Amino acid sequence: MTDNTPRFTEAPARKALGQHFLFDPDILRRTALAAGPVEDRTVIEVGPGPGGLTRALLNEGAAKLICVEADERFASALEAWPEAVNGRLCVYQRDARKINWASIIEESGGSTPVMIIANLPYNVGTPLLVDWLKTGDWRGEMALMFQKEVAERIVAGPGTPHYGRLAVLTHAVCEAHIALTLPPGAFRPPPKVESAVAVLTPLQPDKRFADLATLEKVSTAAFGQRRKMLRASLKALAKTRGIDATEWLEACNIDPTARAETLTQQEFRTLAETLARA
Numbered sequence: 316m317t318d319n320t321p322r323f324t325e326a327p328a329r330k331a332l333g334q335h336f337l338f339d340p341d342i343l344r345r346t347a348l349a350a351g352p353v354e355d356r357t358v359i360e361v362g363p364g365p366g367g368l369t370r371a372l373l374n375e376g377a378a379k380l381i382c383v384e385a386d387e388r389f390a391s392a393l394e395a396w397p398e399a400v401n402g403r404l405c406v407y408q409r410d411a412r413k414i415n416w417a418s419i420i421e422e423s424g425g426s427t428p429v430m431i432i433a434n435l436p437y438n439v440g441t442p443l444l445v446d447w448l449k450t451g452d453w454r455g456e457m458a459l460m461f462q463k464e465v466a467e468r469i470v471a472g473p474g475t476p477h478y479g480r481l482a483v484l485t486h487a488v489c490e491a492h493i494a495l496t497l498p499p500g501a502f503r504p505p506p507k508v509e510s511a512v513a514v515l516t517p518l519q520p521d522k523r524f525a526d527l528a529t530l531e532k533v534s535t536a537a538f539g540q541r542r543k544m545l546r547a548s549l550k551a552l553a554k555t556r557g558i559d560a561t562e563w564l565e566a567c568n569i570d571p572t573a574r575a576e577t578l579t580q581q582e583f584r585t586l587a588e589t590l591a592r593a
């Protein structure tokens with residue numbers, strides 16, 4: 316197998332683009348396979364950089380690999396790879412925050428559900444994830460490298476310190492666990508903190524919660540003032556719908572003096588459903 320991965324010294328890291336690169340073949344293979352086999356699948360990779368994970372995904376048999384990279388140095392190097400020339404690798408030099416994912420999947424001839432596997436730039440990882448969670452029809456399994464604390468916020472359950480909006484939104488549509496934790500020294504240049512790969516697997520369609528927009532409003536309000544009782548933290552949101560927060564909570568069989576961190580996924584769903592009907 317040809318290895319056209321440029322070496323780190325050829326392209327100094329750009330801090331503003333959150334560039335911390337992986338070169339260890341074992342780590343790259345484990346990341347590529349963290350969400351399951353990629354063989355014969357269409358995969359999206361955001362931020363391929365010098366292409367270590369890209370090469371691992373191709374070596375593991377991804378049928379179509381769609382890469383979105385903001386840095387023109389890396390995008391143009393990847394465009395010269397033989398897989399890009401023969402169409403198996405599709406490179407888009409773009410800002411991933413501005414991508415219409417459904418249209419690039421169609422344009423590149425990919426098949427759904429599409430896996431998303433990426434070592435994400437720290438500053439854009441969370442908004443991208445929230446965007447993908449809200450996308451129902453084309454997204455499949457995801458294996459996403461974040462700073463460890465963000466990965467912990469994604470997989471957290473009720474009553475734990477990292478439980479918040481991100482966990483509530485994630486568990487509305489996916490199961491999630493941490494597959495791999497990496498020390499700063501695994502990257503070049505090393506970041507300041509540890510990193511971890513969060514694996515998200517879509518729930519069966521009948522187990523998914525459809526109204527993520529309302530769920531996001533409820534969880535954002537509830538955790539926005541996480542030390543407050545729910546009757547206080549949800550007061551302003553309830554008012555926008557002309558309802559009383561205490562009555563709303565009681566109608567959902569939730570103690571109005573409880574705090575957001577104790578609510579289960581089902582209780583958040585019930586709150587969102589009731590609010591949407593108000």
Ligand SMILES: C[S@@+](CC[C@H](N)C(=O)[O-])C[C@H]1O[C@@H](n2cnc3c(N)ncnc32)[C@H](O)[C@@H]1O
Pocket residue numbers: 332333334335336337338361362363364365366367368383384385386389409410411412433434435436437439
């Ligand atoms: C943490 S590095 C990962 C690089 C490579 N995947 C690896 O594991 O070695 C993040 C990559 O995302 C790219 N990037 C940063 N912001 C981006 C954006 N908004 N859209 C697309 N790519 C972006 C960076 O240029 C960089 O290549």
